Amino acid sequence: MLALRDIRRRFGQTTAVDGLSLEVRAGEVFGLLGPNGAGKSTTIAIATGLLAPDSGSVDLLGMGSPSDPKVRMHLGLAPQEITLYAELTARENLRFFADLYGVADARARVDELLALVELDARAHDRVSTFSGGMKRRLNLAAALVHDPRLVLLDEPTAGVDPQSRNRILELVRRLASEGKTVVYTTHYMEEAAKICDRVGIVDHGRLLDVGTVAELVARHGGQSAVTVERDGVEQRILTADPVAEVARQFTLVDGGADGGTGPVTGVRIERPDLETVFLALTGRSLRE
Amino acid sequence: MRAIAAIARKDLRLLFRDKGDVFFTFVFPVVIAVLFGFVFGGGSGGGGTIDLAVVRESDSTLARGLADDLAKDPSFTTTSFETREAAADAVRAGKATAAVILPKSLDAGLEGLFSGQGIAIDAVVDPSRRAEAGLIQGKLNELAFRQFPKLFSNSTEMKRAYSAARDSIANARGLSPTQKLLGAGMITAAESFSSSIGGEPTADTGAAPASDGAFFAPIAVKVEELAPRAGRPRAAFDVTFPQGIVWGLAGCFGAFAASLVTERSRGTLDRLRLAPITAFHLISGKAIACLVAGLLVQALVFTVAILFFGARIAQPAMLVVAAFAAAFAFAGLAMALAAFCRTEAEANGAGRGAILILALIGGGTIPLFFMPPFLRTLSYGSPFRWAVAAIEGPFWRDTPLSEQVVPLVVLIGIGFLGWIVGARALWRPFAR
Numbered sequence: 001m002l003a004l005r006d007i008r009r010r011f012g013q014t015t016a017v018d019g020l021s022l023e024v025r026a027g028e029v030f031g032l033l034g035p036n037g038a039g040k041s042t043t044i045a046i047a048t049g050l051l052a053p054d055s056g057s058v059d060l061l062g063m064g065s066p067s068d069p070k071v072r073m074h075l076g077l078a079p080q081e082i083t084l085y086a087e088l089t090a091r092e093n094l095r096f097f098a099d100l101y102g103v104a105d106a107r108a109r110v111d112e113l114l115a116l117v118e119l120d121a122r123a124h125d126r127v128s129t130f131s132g133g134m135k136r137r138l139n140l141a142a143a144l145v146h147d148p149r150l151v152l153l154d155e156p157t158a159g160v161d162p163q164s165r166n167r168i169l170e171l172v173r174r175l176a177s178e179g180k181t182v183v184y185t186t187h188y189m190e191e192a193a194k195i196c197d198r199v200g201i202v203d204h205g206r207l208l209d210v211g212t213v214a215e216l217v218a219r220h221g222g223q224s225a226v227t228v229e230r231d232g233v234e235q236r237i238l239t240a241d242p243v244a245e246v247a248r249q250f251t252l253v254d255g256g257a258d259g260g261t262g263p264v265t266g267v268r269i270e271r272p273d274l275e276t277v278f279l280a281l282t283g284r285s286l287r288e
Numbered sequence: 289m290r291a292i293a294a295i296a297r298k299d300l301r302l303l304f305r306d307k308g309d310v311f312f313t314f315v316f317p318v319v320i321a322v323l324f325g326f327v328f329g330g331g332s333g334g335g336g337t338i339d340l341a342v343v344r345e346s347d348s349t350l351a352r353g354l355a356d357d358l359a360k361d362p363s364f365t366t367t368s369f370e371t372r373e374a375a376a377d378a379v380r381a382g383k384a385t386a387a388v389i390l391p392k393s394l395d396a397g398l399e400g401l402f403s404g405q406g407i408a409i410d411a412v413v414d415p416s417r418r419a420e421a422g423l424i425q426g427k428l429n430e431l432a433f434r435q436f437p438k439l440f441s442n443s444t445e446m447k448r449a450y451s452a453a454r455d456s457i458a459n460a461r462g463l464s465p466t467q468k469l470l471g472a473g474m475i476t477a478a479e480s481f482s483s484s485i486g487g488e489p490t491a492d493t494g495a496a497p498a499s500d501g502a503f504f505a506p507i508a509v510k511v512e513e514l515a516p517r518a519g520r521p522r523a524a525f526d527v528t529f530p531q532g533i534v535w536g537l538a539g540c541f542g543a544f545a546a547s548l549v550t551e552r553s554r555g556t557l558d559r560l561r562l563a564p565i566t567a568f569h570l571i572s573g574k575a576i577a578c579l580v581a582g583l584l585v586q587a588l589v590f591t592v593a594i595l596f597f598g599a600r601i602a603q604p605a606m607l608v609v610a611a612f613a614a615a616f617a618f619a620g621l622a623m624a625l626a627a628f629c630r631t632e633a634e635a636n637g638a639g640r641g642a643i644l645i646l647a648l649i650g651g652g653t654i655p656l657f658f659m660p661p662f663l664r665t666l667s668y669g670s671p672f673r674w675a676v677a678a679i680e681g682p683f684w685r686d687t688p689l690s691e692q693v694v695p696l697v698v699l700i701g702i703g704f705l706g707w708i709v710g711a712r713a714l715w716r717p718f719a720r
């Protein structure tokens with residue numbers, strides 16, 4: 001669906017994208033997970049043809065570079081910034097983009113999208129009067145007017161309330177269920193874990209690894225931690241099979257040299273997640 | 289086509305929703321036109337002296353006396369011209385309010401004085417200055433009457449007049465013998481009267497000529513209105529309304545020169561670039577919006593001029609053409625600047641700054657004919673000058689079509705050039 005091959009892009013001294021290659025498969029939700037400044041937006045800009053790479057190539061749908069209007073007809077982008085006309089209404093914004101793409105029956109399409117992002121009640125209000133979450137949803141809707149096959153969402157939940165965030169996440173899953181391919185960038189590992197079929201971990205412009213969340217965790221997450229409490233004393237045990245370890249602990253009379261005495265009074269299992277994966281891959285925390 | 293129309297519609301909407309843009313594009317021009325109209329109108333209407341171009345074609349005592357008295361009169365500032373044409377040109381160029389021609393026939397007129405023909409003085413007056421024309425006419429009458437005592441004192445000249453009068457009476461067909469006799473008697477009486485006052489100095493009491501005026505045939509000041517292509521407007525508003533339009537076009541220009549930069553900084557340009565359109569579509573959509581806005585300003589200013597200031601448009605069809613050309617030129621210019629400016633600060637600073645200077649030297653605040661010559665020459669470099677020239681022609685100058693062609697061609701040329709330069713400059717980031 002989308003193939004990036006050995007993309008490089010520098011801005012002066014900073015290397016934003018440093019030899020990045022990836023392949024997004026048709027119909028999947030592909031997450032690009034990385035901290036701020038990792039090069040996610042630059043990668044998206046190159047993938048859409050908005051920015052030329054210093055080297056490397058982009059192929060969309062096997063049709064070639066998105067600099068060809070016929071190719072980029074098939075992609076829709078919701079940029080990281082809200083890119084809407086603040087002094088136009090929600091409807092006017094969508095109608096404008098629909099007209100730009102020559103969408104047939106634009107009126108019906110706009111109605112449909114307004115309903116999809118639950119903004120039909122505010123259709124005639126100017127975007128400048130919207131909340132952050134509403135702007136985000138409209139920003140996303142604007143990427144969909146021409147019904148593209150590939151949708152790129154650059155941090156579509158940045159700066160929104162939890163309720164709007166959940167709506168957006170649901171929307172993304174819904175797009176996937178309708179057969180669209182979605183590229184989703186975020187620095188929230190929970191989001192990536194929740195909605196992405198596959199995740200690419202990016203840092204310093206490099207793709208460190210790609211896979212399903214389970215694959216990544218299996219590869220880089222290491223062991224789970226089981227914390228057992230006896231008589232107020234906690235003991236942390238690393239294991240590949242935490243459930244078995246917990247069961248074993250219940251059979252023991254006491255925790256041995258490092259643990260407390262008496263029966264188990266509490267158990268906590270910590271499974272590795274994308275955060276652990278990121279830490280393992282970069283030696284830094286995603287949340288920094 | 290649909291994309292271009294969508295862009296144009298969107299940009300017009302945005303223009304109308306920006307209070308600052310609406311003010312500078314639509315309100316400010318009308319304010320300028322009306323305000324400056326009153327300012328200039330108040331200045332030139334009542335007080336001050338009237339500039340007169342005087343052409344003395346006759347060398348007679350009457351002509352010389354009239355010319356001298358005109359020069360001495362505190363109401364006038366006179367300038368002598370050799371020919372009628374030169375004087376008329378001065379009126380056209382606005383250097384004189386009226387031209388007074390003291391023709392050769394003035395002497396013949398004197399000979400016909402007593403046969404009721406009167407003295408014919410020609411005056412060429414700017415039709416916008418009818419009030420001044422009335423004043424000039426009255427003054428000429430007054431001054432002409434003042435000449436008579438001088439004439440009466442000049443026996444040879446008078447004798448010629450009397451004998452001419454006698455001849456004309458004798459030869460007159462419509463007169464009965466009794467009337468002829470009476471007439472001849474009157475002339476003899478007048479002759480003896482004039483020789484009795486012959487030694488007196490110039491009689492210049494205002495009352496005497498005025499009462500005599502009933503007796504002598506009135507001085508016929510034949511006022512010729514200079515064809516409406518006067519170089520000077522009928523009213524100050526004729527100047528200030530085109531100026532208002534200039535400011536309106538400047539407002540459009542400012543709004544649209546900044547609009548591309550705004551799209552860039554707000555990121556909406558990325559969406560436009562992703563859409564299957566070219567830089568030409570984008571520039572054209574914006575240019576059309578700018579063009580429409582420019583036409584709307586002009587329609588508004590002219591509507592105000594017609595409804596509230598009684599403006600009459602000499603050539604409505606040509607005015608529409610001129611308005612279109614002017615708006616087109618500024619749309620093109622706006623696009624060229626828009627494509628080159630990279631930041632909003634640039635567009636606002638360089639764009640509006642440049643336009644301000646161009647508007648000023650192009651006659652935006654000070655009408656061209658008030659400008660010193662070097663500024664007038666400089667103004668050829670300003671598109672505003674061409675816009676004013678194109679609009680004034682069909683608006684009130686009523687210039688022949690042949691004279692309207694140049695400004696129109698210049699404006700349309702500017703428009704095309706800007707359009708193409710803009711699209712080309714935008715092409716680079718667009719083409720990736």
Ligand SMILES: Nc1ncnc2c1ncn2[C@@H]1O[C@H](COP(=O)(O)OP(=O)(O)O)[C@@H](O)[C@H]1O
Nearest residue numbers: 011014015016035036037038039040041042043
């Ligand atoms: N237009 C630009 N000019 C200069 N530096 C840039 C530009 N865009 C991005 N960068 C730099 O490139 C790096 C990657 O940025 P970006 O792709 O926006 O990261 P992300 O989207 O992952 O937060 C950052 O260090 C950023 O400062």
Ligand SMILES: [Mg+2]
Nearest residue numbers: 040041080155
């Ligand atoms: Mg980013």
